[in-house]
Amino acid sequence: MDTGGAALGGRVVRVDRGAVLVLPGDAPAVEEPVRVPLHGEGLVPLLDADGVPGEAVPPAVGDDAVLGAGPDGAPTLVALRPRRAAVVRDGADRTSRAQVLAANVDVVLVVEHLDPDPSPGRVERLLTLAWRSGATPVVVLTKADLVPDPEGMADEVRALAIGADVHAVSVTAGTGLDPVRALLGPGRTLVVVGPSGAGKSTLVNALAGAEVMATGERRSDGRGRHTTVHRELVPLPGGACLIDTPGLRGVGLVADAAALDATFADVAELAGDCRFADCEHRTEPGCAVLAAVEDGTLPARRLDSWRRLAREAAYQERRSDAALAAAERNRVRRATVAYHRFQQGRPVR
Template identity: 60%
Template sequence: MTSSPAWRVARVDRTCVRLVAADPETGAPRTGPAAGPVVRLRPGGVLDAVVGEPVAPAVGDAVVPAPTDADPDRFLLAPRRSELVRDSVDRTAGTQVLAANVDVVLVVEHLDPEPKLGRIERLVTLAWRSGATPVVVLTKADLVTDAPQWLDDVARVAPGVGAHAVSAATGEGLDAVRAVLEPGTTLVVVGPSGAGKSTLVNALAGGDVMATGQRRESDGRGRHTTTHRELVPAGECWLIDTPGLRAVGLVADADAVDETFPEVAELAAQCRFGDCAHAGEPGCAIAAAIEDGRLDERRLASWRTQQREVAHQARRAGDRAAQLDFRRSVRQRERDIRTYHRVTGRGGRP
């Protein structure tokens, strides 16, 4: 017996989206003919939604036929379970949804050239923010001998996040990544160009579904082979490849940053002042942890950078509520410092 398929957006083009069939029970790719209808976008590149305003569809979106038979070509976007978002390319026009309804974000970074831990931290925050679970994959393990040390470093910058070293060349580590792929789940790969994302997607899908680039020997960089995002079936789950994120516009909120830096967040909560800026205030738990080596200076610097970006983002987005919060916290800090002066009888900076 065949029930009617659930549709997902496989690909977004300028004027239309291509749908692909999912099993309505399991959410897994449908066996048999999978390609679905091509749906024209409305002016402005949007589709009507089941709930609320029309939205610009993203790869991975779930789509349902409109409940009337009047127009059999009319489809509605279902609400999203999760949303992987980044800054728009020109950093002015708001944000861009890279993928919708994602369960796992594979943060892919090459072992050769050396991995950039800061980039992993940023992408992990992006992943937490999406509502999906991050997993770090270090690629090209066949080219280096120090993969285990790098995995230790990743454990430090991404506490509580699974991390695997893999090689598409030898197959090492691929089973560990496959184990993450539960039936019906959707994975998106993110990472810099040339990290081996498309190669990994091909290895996981068990066939050449994405074109890959030849590595330039001179600098080890890829050539930006992947030019579009596409939802591809891989056994019982789905994979989404993304073009290399050149400058990762971090779209995050304070909660996502806290998830990436749980140990820093925990320390910050122990500071004497609730809004401690960790800039020399008395009773600062972060300063104490740096002092006795429990917290790494590098981690603190990354945390500060991401915090600043979140604040900047919120201001730029014209988020009035966040601005008010920010001003309130500045005023609160001023009050706390005055209190400190009064109680201790000391002048100057606390």
């Protein structure tokens, strides 16, 4: 496949049913994105580092697209360049594969509100998602104007967000945004993830300096109503890109032991001192993790949260192994059918 330097390319801004919106990379100014139709199942080959097409996948927001021209001159999506980092969640149903929420990102902003109280478990879950992506996780605690001691609350979150910066911000009061703005270098891509109503689109607008995304009404119970319904990439005048996403309801994790260990670096370190290498930190003698809970150095909540996510990741891994095995059986069956048709001189489909 000729996907040389001369090939036209662009960034996938949005994925709709049957089409993607692509912002041409070589546009003189930031123009309107072009609508490029998707055909069949909407799968596009993902190129490897050598430009060789590999598995066909659904395009994701943030993908670097290689564009060609159809017979009528209309743009077609030829391939996707290799993804350098991707935020991936477990597929929604039993058959579907993991879903790419955002591709080619540099920073994952884990957005959580200070009012109502932040949920430690949700922050840990989203941090695991963020660590797995390969991008840098940063926690943004919103609505600092609504609580008396945002910094005290931020310190509590810092204790569980090991290795990630944590910023308390208020868009309403215009406070705390500078360290987040500092992440917006030219060519960098940031994606916001978090629950509905956390203020992701409000933050995107503040960073963009314009009302690029619609934001929700504030309800008295502080909960959102899924104002944003599409994942969407917003190019900023300074050359950075922001990807806004709809609120995540109980996002499923894709199994990744390293990401879990990054989020729970404290548990992982303690586990190194357990007597048994395969210690599950339940009832085993010589368990350093249980000892730390016992003497108060590790919050019991933290161990519970680790357990929940580790169990889920293990389940997901078994499930994806089963799905892979089923896909392989299917592939072999199809190949066998094709071979028989070939032997019988019938057209191979």
